[in-house]
Amino acid sequence: MSSDARVAVVTGAARGIGRGIAERLGRDGLHVVVADLPTMKSGIDETVQAIGDAGGTATGAEVDVTSEESNELVVRAAVEAGGHLDVFVANAGIAQVDELLEYDTADFEKIFDVNVKGVFFGYRAAAKQFIAQGGGGKIIGAASIVAFRPFALLGPYSATKWAVRGLTQAAAMEWAEHGITVNAYGPGIVGTAMWDLIDEKLAAKHGQQKGEALAENARSILLGRVSVPDDVAKMVSFLASPDSDYVTGQTMLVDGGIQFS
Numbered sequence: 001m002s003s004d005a006r007v008a009v010v011t012g013a014a015r016g017i018g019r020g021i022a023e024r025l026g027r028d029g030l031h032v033v034v035a036d037l038p039t040m041k042s043g044i045d046e047t048v049q050a051i052g053d054a055g056g057t058a059t060g061a062e063v064d065v066t067s068e069e070s071n072e073l074v075v076r077a078a079v080e081a082g083g084h085l086d087v088f089v090a091n092a093g094i095a096q097v098d099e100l101l102e103y104d105t106a107d108f109e110k111i112f113d114v115n116v117k118g119v120f121f122g123y124r125a126a127a128k129q130f131i132a133q134g135g136g137g138k139i140i141g142a143a144s145i146v147a148f149r150p151f152a153l154l155g156p157y158s159a160t161k162w163a164v165r166g167l168t169q170a171a172a173m174e175w176a177e178h179g180i181t182v183n184a185y186g187p188g189i190v191g192t193a194m195w196d197l198i199d200e201k202l203a204a205k206h207g208q209q210k211g212e213a214l215a216e217n218a219r220s221i222l223l224g225r226v227s228v229p230d231d232v233a234k235m236v237s238f239l240a241s242p243d244s245d246y247v248t249g250q251t252m253l254v255d256g257g258i259q260f261s
């Protein structure tokens, strides 16, 4: 790694959209800290390997985003690896499909713990480091199209993504004076393990075959295809780059035209 390389943390980077973002930032020349749960060790290693194979540099790290201390340790790992932190992508998230009347309270708390508290702790750990470094820095969070309009049976999940959108706006307001930009990305339907789970659960609820629920939801995509992680990674690459220096507080939809913002 060159000593002046920019350094990024990506949480939930062992697979899916997080892996796509980590690989893209690696190709952009950033040193990437690939962070995920300890149970995702092989996925972390695969992402680190893929970045290395493409000519970039990366370090693996374990994180549970629901712990503030764990987020702070990952930021420390980034600073140890590259001397400073430049970009923090709070990508980790979980989904749960159920009717509001059936929704288990423990599941409700879990989804808010990971998707909202996890993003809050990540944003705060990054901001503290950016301020200690003298300001500047890019904070980027995972929202969703459902931060603009809920999808059926994804009620509490949708509420977490509205919360990320709100937190992103509030953080942008509070930290602009330190030169920190805070934005979120709002994917539509991305073909990852998360949508495999959503499709399976919706199919079980509606007596559908595998893939039918996904196909039904995908009909509203103007550009005619479900997205891949790299579609989202391109937006994150922009938000992580100096090209986005005059953009803050935004949730950028990357949904193939399902929803106009």
Ligand SMILES: NC(=O)C1=CN([C@@H]2O[C@H](COP(=O)(O)OP(=O)(O)OC[C@H]3O[C@@H](n4cnc5c(N)ncnc54)[C@H](O)[C@@H]3O)[C@@H](O)[C@H]2O)C=CC1
Pocket: 011, 012, 013, 014, 015, 016, 017, 018, 035, 036, 037, 040, 063, 064, 065, 066, 091, 092, 093, 094, 095, 114, 118, 142, 143, 144, 145, 186, 187, 188, 189, 190, 191, 192, 193, 194, 195
């Ligand atoms: N797949 C989709 O269609 C969409 C996904 N999103 C959001 O994008 C983000 C990534 O989604 P996908 O890649 O599809 O999901 P995924 O389920 O494939 O990957 C999520 C990653 O987050 C990690 N993770 C979960 N809990 C964690 C925790 N407590 N600490 C650290 N890491 C944790 C998982 O281990 C996994 O590697 C999520 O925030 C999701 O809500 C938003 C809109 C659409």
Ligand SMILES: CC(=O)C(C)=O
Pocket: 095, 144, 145, 146, 151, 187, 188, 189, 190, 194, 195
């Ligand atoms: C998983 C997710 O956010 C959607 C909209 O599918």
